[in-house]
Amino acid sequence: MRVFLDFEASSLSKNSYPVEVAWAFEDGASEAWLIRPAPGWTEWDARAEAIHGISRAMLDREGEAHDRVAARMVDALSGHDLLASAPSWDGKWLSALLRAAGLPRHALRLRDSDDAHLETAMALLQGAVEPAQIEGVASSLVASAQIRAAGEQPAHRALADAQEERLRWLKVRDEAQALACRMRGSGGAR
Incomplete structure (x- = not known):
């Protein structure tokens, strides 16, 4: 896990x-x-x-x-x-x-949590996004998955910061799943 x-x-x-x-x-x-x-x-x-x-x-x-x-x-x-x-x-x-x-x-x-975010997005996008585009689309999802408002500083307490990184992973996962469903519904990757 x-x-x-x-x-x-x-x-x-x-x-x-x-x-x-x-x-x-x-x-x-x-x-x-x-x-x-x-x-x-x-x-x-x-x-x-x-x-x-x-x-x-x-x-x-x-x-x-x-x-x-x-x-x-x-x-x-x-x-x-x-x-x-x-x-x-x-x-x-x-x-x-x-x-x-x-x-x-x-x-x-x-390991770097960004690697896990990217791996999760790429796995969920398999079969829905063209293979040559998966990494780029996944990277874009990871980059846009922010939990804090722009300019807002992290809590700088270990539990709050760990939970924030978990929430970011969940956001990447949920957005990748939703995108994969939309792409499959529209004909997506073949």
């Missing part, structure tokens, strides 16, 4: 670490965790805190131990298709979390 995942972090520096993680399964089931920093995770950027609103004190008070969060992730997410809108950043923080917990850094792997 597809799972949309997002992290918030202490900063965007090379020494940053995850402070929150959340995921939303394609069926809507979701979890969110504040992460109490591992020993040695000390780097902090007040600008990042201003964006996500998570303070170091909040993590110390309300966060779950980093190793418990990592274990829960491996338990809940192994065997699923893990998707992130910023896989290089989210992958960095996933790797840091897994390594700090003593788990293999590749125990879980992320």
Whole structure:
């Protein structure tokens, strides 16, 4: 099953670490965790805190131990298709979390959610759109499938951002299905 995942972090520096993680399964089931920093995770950027609103004190008070969060992730997410809108950043923080917990850094792997959006649209358009046009039509559907209004910023909280990416996938899926039905009804691809 597809799972949309997002992290918030202490900063965007090379020494940053995850402070929150959340995921939303394609069926809507979701979890969110504040992460109490591992020993040695000390780097902090007040600008990042201003964006996500998570303070170091909040993590110390309300966060779950980093190793418990990592274990829960491996338990809940192994065997699923893990998707992130910023896989290089989210992958960095996933790797840091897994390594700090003593788990293999590749125990879980992320892919770009845009790839999943495109794959879904292309699969649904098969037989309805000319083969030479499927990728272009699917790409157009993905590009136009926005959840936020133009200029509106993401929530910068892990659960809201993961759920938004799930909603975007659902929108791509629904629009591709509707287009495929219209094309088949009008004679579409042969």
